Amino acid sequence: MPRRERIRIAGGQGFWGDLLSAPVDQVRRGPIDYLILDYLAEVTMSILQKQRARDPAQGYARDFVPLMGEILPDCVEHDIRVIANAGGVNIEGCRDQVLGEARSAGLAGRVKVGVVTGDDILDRLPALIAAGHEMRNMDTGRPLAEVLDRVQSANAYFGAPPVVEALDRGARIVITGRCTDPALTYAPMIHEFGWARDDWDRLAAGAVAGHLNECGAQTTGGNSLVEWERIPDLEIVGFPIIDARADGTFVVTRHESSGGRVTRAVVTEQLVYELGDPARYVTPDVVADFRTIRLEDNGPDRVRVSGVRGGPPPDRLKLSISYHDGYKAVGTLVYGWPDPVRKAQEADRIVRARLERLGLRYERIRTEFVGWNSTHGPLAGPPPADLPEVQLRVAVSSHDRNAVERFTREIAPLVLTGPPTVTGYAGGRPRVQEIVAYWPALIDRREIESGLRVEVAAA
Amino acid sequence: MSLVSLFALAHARSGDKGDTVNIGVIVRQAQLYPFLAAVLTAERVKAHFGEVVGAVERFELPNLHALNFLLHEALDGGGTVSLMTDAQGKTFSTALLRMRVDLPAELQPFIAGDHG
Numbered sequence: 001m002p003r004r005e006r007i008r009i010a011g012g013q014g015f016w017g018d019l020l021s022a023p024v025d026q027v028r029r030g031p032i033d034y035l036i037l038d039y040l041a042e043v044t045m046s047i048l049q050k051q052r053a054r055d056p057a058q059g060y061a062r063d064f065v066p067l068m069g070e071i072l073p074d075c076v077e078h079d080i081r082v083i084a085n086a087g088g089v090n091i092e093g094c095r096d097q098v099l100g101e102a103r104s105a106g107l108a109g110r111v112k113v114g115v116v117t118g119d120d121i122l123d124r125l126p127a128l129i130a131a132g133h134e135m136r137n138m139d140t141g142r143p144l145a146e147v148l149d150r151v152q153s154a155n156a157y158f159g160a161p162p163v164v165e166a167l168d169r170g171a172r173i174v175i176t177g178r179c180t181d182p183a184l185t186y187a188p189m190i191h192e193f194g195w196a197r198d199d200w201d202r203l204a205a206g207a208v209a210g211h212l213n214e215c216g217a218q219t220t221g222g223n224s225l226v227e228w229e230r231i232p233d234l235e236i237v238g239f240p241i242i243d244a245r246a247d248g249t250f251v252v253t254r255h256e257s258s259g260g261r262v263t264r265a266v267v268t269e270q271l272v273y274e275l276g277d278p279a280r281y282v283t284p285d286v287v288a289d290f291r292t293i294r295l296e297d298n299g300p301d302r303v304r305v306s307g308v309r310g311g312p313p314p315d316r317l318k319l320s321i322s323y324h325d326g327y328k329a330v331g332t333l334v335y336g337w338p339d340p341v342r343k344a345q346e347a348d349r350i351v352r353a354r355l356e357r358l359g360l361r362y363e364r365i366r367t368e369f370v371g372w373n374s375t376h377g378p379l380a381g382p383p384p385a386d387l388p389e390v391q392l393r394v395a396v397s398s399h400d401r402n403a404v405e406r407f408t409r410e411i412a413p414l415v416l417t418g419p420p421t422v423t424g425y426a427g428g429r430p431r432v433q434e435i436v437a438y439w440p441a442l443i444d445r446r447e448i449e450s451g452l453r454v455e456v457a458a459a
Numbered sequence: 460m461s462l463v464s465l466f467a468l469a470h471a472r473s474g475d476k477g478d479t480v481n482i483g484v485i486v487r488q489a490q491l492y493p494f495l496a497a498v499l500t501a502e503r504v505k506a507h508f509g510e511v512v513g514a515v516e517r518f519e520l521p522n523l524h525a526l527n528f529l530l531h532e533a534l535d536g537g538g539t540v541s542l543m544t545d546a547q548g549k550t551f552s553t554a555l556l557r558m559r560v561d562l563p564a565e566l567q568p569f570i571a572g573d574h575g
Contacts, residue, residue, distance in 0.1 A: 226487070265485065268524075275481055293523065376553075379557055438540075
């Protein structure tokens with residue numbers, strides 16, 4: 001039996017670093033039942049592992065804690081529950097901070113916080129490899145053992161069941177690690193509507209809703225190409241709200257008092273965003289077929305989604321593994337009129353020749369001219385006549401840190417030793433950045449799911 | 460027939476998965492979908508981008524009046540490995556829409572006026 005027939009699930013962050021006011025607006029500008037917050041991109045986990053290595057109290061999305069301090073009283077008053085993959089690689093540490101915020105807000109005894117742990121398999125990798133799990137790179141086919149000594153983080157994308165359990169046990173806030181993004185949205189549907197584990201079509205509808213809810217304002221008019229000049233009030237853009245029904249249909253919308261636009265065209269742009277084979281949109285709980293999605297207008301800034309079909313998920317879960325893969329740096333200078341591109345091209349030739357004379361070797365050197373060809377490359381055609389200015393952008397990579405370090409000292413000298421009318425060097429030397437590469441792989445889901453744990457604690 | 464840019468017929472969004480770019484192309488009017496599906500083949504997209512990308516795959520979404528393309532080996536390794544300004548492939552959408560196609564006269568009424 002469904003607990004409710006209809007719930008409103010609001011998206012509050014599309015990535016860690018997204019608009020800070022968005023989740024606050026979602027809670028205060030109109031009625032919602034759930035707020036979901038996606039903080040984790042592919043490289044975020046390695047950053048969090050490094051932060052925890054420096055300070056064992058860190059390793060989670062820090063913005064989440066003050067946000068909870070700000071909106072928890074609203075969430076309690078309006079019975080809003082929050083689901084966030086903010087826990088990173090220190091889920092309990094994040095939970096303890098949130099419990100502290102709840103007590104400071106005078107909500108002791110009134111807030112239960114659930115956590116899901118067990119997705120972090122960094123320490124288990126040697127044992128898993130020894131047991132025969134090769135975790136081959138899905139792009140290159142190489143076994144993980146080849147880079148094991150350089151691995152910085154390893155997490156499994158898991159699905160909704162442990163989040164649903166935390167909700168079933170009364171958690172007002174659920175904090176996870178690498179829960180798959182769409183599951184943050186369809187977990188409350190399973191909890192509220194009582195969908196069965198093999199109700200593939202409804203779960204697939206939930207996965208589609210999750211896809212539309214996980215990238216913030218990209219569903220409501222942000223980064224939208226279609227008539228972008230006429231999308232209203234982006235300064236107060238409303239993030240998406242999924243108005244979901246127990247039958248698996250839902251409406252995508254935004255708060256009435258917010259800005260942005262929800263139309264079939266805008267929603268379609270987000271449906272195809274980062275899409276692979278549309279027949280197989282894979283989550284840990286269901287495979288959705290995007291070719292079955294039906295969109296209809298449902299009033300101003302309301303698009304109804306129905307008809308979604310799905311099937312059972314694969315036997316293996318995806319892993320998010322990151323590893324050290326050398327260093328890079330990017331140097332830029334701006335050349336002014338006349339003939340800015342010719343000057344920048346000559347400067348590029350000079351800096352490459354100097355690096356060559358120093359005997360330095362780079363795996364890659366890449367030159368772009370911002371203002372002419374840095375986005376469309378050869379498709380940009382020849383530089384327009386009488387271009388007023390261009391930015392020279394030279395990037396190098398190497399496993400030899402010293403080579404990259406020396407490159408960062410070869411940019412500024414061009415100002416006095418190369419072509420004229422050059423500026424834009426005031427920011428100082430380029431920074432040497434570590435390259436943290438991504439290793440996509442699969443693993444038998446039983447290895448992961450048997451290790452997931454749910455805990456619910458009260459403030 | 461008249462030569463128009465794909466931008467007059469369609470809008471698009473692109474994104475990344477590792478070293479692969481995906482471009483979803485959506486016609487502005489449903490009546491244009493059969494034409495788009497006929498002319499915008501994987502081979503044509505590969506020829507448009509040339510050596511900048513590797514193999515190109517195409518998928519059809521007639522329900523959304525959209526085509527989805529996967530452009531492999533397009534992002535200099537992708538993610539933090541890439542040295543490109545557009546390491547996430549966000550501007551590949553309009554790079555594709557630069558393509559010019561021969562539009563039959565009967566479809567002229569369905570295109571955006573100022574994008575010829």
